[in-house]
């Protein structure tokens with residue numbers, strides 16, 4: 121009596137066995153080539169939903185595939201454990217963030233273990249533990265020592281709800297990414313990392329295999345533009361400054377400047393505003409403070425502003441131009457001031473129309489007759505109304521005007537970037553404390569390495585107030601100066617959690633190393649990561665910061681490579697009920713129920729089958745039931761008795777064996793190629809076709825036992841990465857040694873995989889009219905199609921009607937016509 125497929129029983133059994141045998145633990149002392157497969161570690165938000173599994177299961181399949189291909193595969197797992205959501209959840213539930221986080225980790229680890237992945241749990245990393253964040257702090261000190269961490273005052277995005285500063289990336293359409301509140305602006309003294317120093321290098325993705333769209337997003341994020349910085353004169357009694365500097369990529373339009381616009385926060389605004397304009401200007405500044413950069417830059421928003429009652433001087437034509445403020449100009453972009461050329465800039469055009477400011481054409485469109493423009497003309501053209509530069513093509517004008525400005529000392533060519541330095545200070549509790557001390561005598565003093573970690577006190581009041589909760593923790597704040605031993609105060613802000621995730625992939629190489637964040641040798645062996653998989657939403661955050669971080673470490677001589685992730689792959693999104701899963705919609709699918717009912721193998725396989733991995737797809741229950749039925753068929757196929765004493769085989773046993781061997785080798789080829797390309801859905805489809813064929817062979821008893829066993833072995837080996845438990849169990853049941861996961865990946869033979877060809881005879885009314893070479897496995901429909909497609913046959917069919925078709929498989933098509 122054949123035992124039934126019981127995933128609950130076999131999955132638990134094998135997971136236990138693999139763990140006991142430490143089957144997936146890896147070391148560096150290994151003759152196999154290395155493969156570092158990494159999935160972005162999860163945030164410790166509570167339960168893993170099916171979306172997490174969609175990130176993790178297929179990447180485990182690929183890692184298992186590489187392992188069977190003979191690689192020494194490191195596929196670690198850990199937890200991104202600091203950050204706002206933990207703190208907010210802890211506040212709303214009244215539990216300490218540490219307790220909440222560690223409970224979540226226990227639960228998530230249990231869920232992750234049920235996947236049956238090859239995670240080497242001996243290398244687990246948790247970023248909120250002192251043994252980890254000690255080194256996050258150490259890296260802060262290194263960046264500081266190397267002049268890459270500095271303190272500066274800057275307007276910041278402020279979420280009034282979360283009571284914290286947000287990075288630009290965390291502001292979505294002017295609202296807080298976490299809570300949806302409208303973001304306003306505030307000035308605070310903060311810590312920054314000088315990521316802009318790597319701006320040029322971060323735009324290049326040399327020697328790495330990354331999706332094109334991520335590379336484009338990163339390049340746009342850096343936003344490099346070549347242009348000219350131009351000095352406008354100022355003649356104002358109240359100001360000591362004698363100029364305003366603007367950045368432009370179009371110096372050829374300088375004769376068309378009819379006004380100037382400053383960012384409301386520009387330091388000159390207060391100095392230049394005339395007394396009668398003061399109240400109006402102040403009200404405008406206050407209003408713009410409440411808006412985020414993104415709102416201010418929105419193309420939907422109407423451009424408004426205020427004249428401040430002062431004038432600048434265009435040195436090229438000696439004209440006085442009025443100075444306005446408008447919030448579409450940001451202080452953090454360029455110089456915070458723009459020369460407005462309404463004829464040749466869309467925003468300036470709209471602004472000029474609204475306030476009735478002059479619009480002067482200085483670049484003539486090709487067929488321009490000297491009239492008014494209906495809209496800004498932003499393309500190249502011929503310079504007009506531009507004094508000595510008239511009649512120059514605008515591309516040449518850019519160079520000539522820049523030369524002239526440089527000669528006069530009124531300007532210089534320069535490069536401008538949209539990228540700002542990385543603001544890492546957070547006024548929150550649940551993060552790694554910034555290891556700095558403020559001494560009344562010595563100023564800013566770094567905490568000595570030997571005193572790390574600066575521990576996060578457990579008993580701090582962590583409710584948000586707008587200031588760091590650590591500020592009110594006397595024992596934490598009060599310390600002595602490491603340099604002069606006088607009483608001093610600690611920095612109370614904590615670090616952006618993106619700092620923790622900028623280096624975790626290094627820690628996996630030597631997770632318990634105590635002398636440094638990582639041991640040089642294992643890092644040299646494992647890094648860079650060979651395949652990194654995760655969501656595309658991290659393009660200009662985690663994936664950007666991690667690259668900066670590695671480049672900085674390389675320049676400090678700490679690592680020998682400049683890119684952390686050699687190949688990047690972004691999986692798509694799993695939706696449910698036609699929508700993105702979210703708690704508020706109530707359509708979150710959790711894997712646990714499916715795992716306990718149908719088994720992890722069915723869930724893994726179904727996730728891969730749902731669609732191309734990079735596209736994602738829709739979860740539905742009938743789909744996973746279908747997958748479970750297929751695994752049952754595989755079970756019955758491989759574990760049941762095979763008898764070759766079947767009925768007479770048409771074409772003979774030998775031909776049946778050749779056909780089976782051909783399909784086996786074709787399937788090996790297809791599955792291998794799909795695995796390499798991470799095309800798991802078509803890989804599974806090929807395995808399903810293969811099992812259907814095997815079922816027919818079994819019913820017919822068409823091949824010898826040894827040929828049958830060979831085919832079943834191949835099926836199990838090909839199935840092992842996707843469905844590791846059932847493959848292991850069936851491997852044992854079919855008389856093999858434990859473990860299938862230590863077997864070599866099967867290789868295909870091109871000769872055996874080649875389609876056998878036969879000659880198809882085509883007759884019309886019984887007379888031979890053509891011979892065509894076709895694959896031996898051709899179906900009746902395909903054979904007819906081929907026959908009808910033949911030019912010779914077409915000639916014989918003209919004006920006739922086919923009344924009957926006779927088909928002899930692989931041999932003959934006879935078309936009976938009238």
Ligand SMILES: [Zn+2]
Pocket residue numbers: 279280281282283296297298299300301
């Ligand atoms: Zn918020």
Ligand SMILES: [Zn+2]
Pocket residue numbers: 559560561562563601602603604605606
């Ligand atoms: Zn001191």
